[in-house]
Amino acid sequence: xLTLYDHPLSPYAQKVRIALREKGQAFQTPLPGGLGAGxxxxxxxxxxPRLEVPTLIxxxxxxxxxxxxxxxxxxxxxxxxxLPASPAERARxxxxxxxxxxxxxxxNWAMGEISWFRRATGALAETLTARAxxxxxxxxxxxxxxxxxxxxxxGASFGWGDLCVxxxxxxxxxMGFRAPEGGKVAAWLGRxxxxxxxxxxVGEARNFNRDTSGVAEAVASGAFKRxxxxxxxxxxxxxxxxxxxxxxxxxDNIRFTPDFR
Numbered sequence: 001x002l003t004l005y006d007h008p009l010s011p012y013a014q015k016v017r018i019a020l021r022e023k024g025q026a027f028q029t030p031l032p033g034g035l036g037a038g039x040x041x042x043x044x045x046x047x048x049p050r051l052e053v054p055t056l057i058x059x060x061x062x063x064x065x066x067x068x069x070x071x072x073x074x075x076x077x078x079x080x081x082x083l084p085a086s087p088a089e090r091a092r093x094x095x096x097x098x099x100x101x102x103x104x105x106x107x108n109w110a111m112g113e114i115s116w117f118r119r120a121t122g123a124l125a126e127t128l129t130a131r132a133x134x135x136x137x138x139x140x141x142x143x144x145x146x147x148x149x150x151x152x153x154x155g156a157s158f159g160w161g162d163l164c165v166x167x168x169x170x171x172x173x174x175m176g177f178r179a180p181e182g183g184k185v186a187a188w189l190g191r192x193x194x195x196x197x198x199x200x201x202v203g204e205a206r207n208f209n210r211d212t213s214g215v216a217e218a219v220a221s222g223a224f225k226r227x228x229x230x231x232x233x234x235x236x237x238x239x240x241x242x243x244x245x246x247x248x249x250x251x252d253n254i255r256f257t258p259d260f261r
Contacts, residue, residue, distance in 0.1 A: 011167035093161030
């Protein structure tokens with residue numbers, strides 16, 4: 001059976017879960033031990049020197065990075081196809097994925113830093129939240145144009161262009177940043193959430209009990225470090241959260257990509 005090292009709250013892992021379910025492939029999802037705490041080891045660490053989820057193990061094959069994993073899944077199990085047929089359409093949905101993986105993800109991630117990990121309070125939290133809301137609405141307007149009159153971002157049928165959008169839009173909706181009622185993206189999200197593969201994957205994230213996970217307390221103590229990848233660091237700085245970054249560095253509870261060894 002396939003092994004997918006992931007975390008239910010990771011939108012990158014959710015993309016892979018949806019793809020595998022659309023392909024009818026069974027998989028197990030162990031949570032890597034020591035993730036973010038500097039103690040990751042074993043098959044997970046050997047497979048992914050970046051020490052991040054998702055990581056796919058298929059027999060002797062070990063793959064990290066959600067996009068590369070999706071490409072592997074599409075290559076190995078081509079039916080049903082998730083990518084559109086034409087090169088131009090494939091490029092279009094890959095560009096959508098790139099925007100979601102970098103620019104859009106940074107907003108949702110930052111809201112977790114504020115609302116769950118309490119890295120900012122008072123006026124600073126209000127400023128950052130307002131910026132997140134403004135930026136999310138901008139991206140939702142862009143997605144509205146990308147969808148156009150089609151039923152799916154992928155075109156005529158659900159596929160890559162949809163599974164790479166839904167984890168992010170569903171998460172921001174849960175945070176209160178919803179697509180405008182009556183709009184194309186709001187209607188699309190309803191259709192997407194009705195698909196079994198999406199309902200199960202998004203449901204796993206929504207059912208994750210943050211209150212009993214102990215991660216917030218571990219971050220506060222420095223035992224768990226949140227990863228400030230390039231686009232996340234950029235968002236904090238450009239949106240007015242430099243103070244958050246400096247305090248995190250001082251408390252030693254943020255991390256960056258580890259050196260390869």
